[in-house]
Amino acid sequence: MAASLVATSAEAAPATQQFHSSDLQLTCDFPALGAQYVDAAVSFEGPASVSSGDTVQFSALVAHLVIPRDVVQVYQGLVAGFRATGTPTIDVQGGFPSPISVTVASPYRPLPMPPDDLVLTAYQDPGTTIPAVTAGMPGQTMAASLDAFAVTLDVDFGLDLTLQGPCVLNANQYTWFYPSLPIGF
Numbered sequence: 001m002a003a004s005l006v007a008t009s010a011e012a013a014p015a016t017q018q019f020h021s022s023d024l025q026l027t028c029d030f031p032a033l034g035a036q037y038v039d040a041a042v043s044f045e046g047p048a049s050v051s052s053g054d055t056v057q058f059s060a061l062v063a064h065l066v067i068p069r070d071v072v073q074v075y076q077g078l079v080a081g082f083r084a085t086g087t088p089t090i091d092v093q094g095g096f097p098s099p100i101s102v103t104v105a106s107p108y109r110p111l112p113m114p115p116d117d118l119v120l121t122a123y124q125d126p127g128t129t130i131p132a133v134t135a136g137m138p139g140q141t142m143a144a145s146l147d148a149f150a151v152t153l154d155v156d157f158g159l160d161l162t163l164q165g166p167c168v169l170n171a172n173q174y175t176w177f178y179p180s181l182p183i184g185f
Helices: 002-009 069-075
Strands: 016-020 024-030 034-047 059-067 081-093 118-124 133-135 141-156 162-169 181-184
Touching: 024 141, 034 141, 059 081, 059 141, 081 118
Parallel strands: none
Antiparallel strands: 016 034, 024 034, 024 162, 034 059, 059 118, 081 141, 141 162, 141 181
16 A cells, blocks of 8 residues: 555656747857858747746756858968857746846857858856746747847957957847747646
8 A cells, every 4th residue: 555655646747848949040240250140049948838827947048059161261270269158038928027038158169170160059057047937827828939139259369369249139030939838727
């Protein structure tokens, strides 16, 4: 009898899933090069289901930025590497508070040899949390979209010379994360 009591009192961990943005495009003002397009994507983890009034804790926010090969090629031999920092702002419909944001940062990455696309992966700062969201009314859908995404690229020229290139999310893009969550009772 004791074995069945233990089995029935154990609770399963809530299921989580990844929420992904579509492919996004930013315009970055590279030092000595000017405005160039950079591809990006953002993801985070959250629950697989939600009920009205639940406190939802999203986590593991990650942003990927792809510096194109032609930009890497121009900087080859001049730049030691790149680093990205940014603060995605996420609008949450069907939940409050909204919007929410958290800072992400990538480690410095050296330029690839031979020149190729350089992928910077920026992670949520360790020890930080994404602000919790309370689910809205039953029958609504909890959905998230990228409201703003400003990124700063640190361009390491070596010899203690680092210049910054600001990046902004281009307008008129599909910025919704998928999937969305139906809010249950």
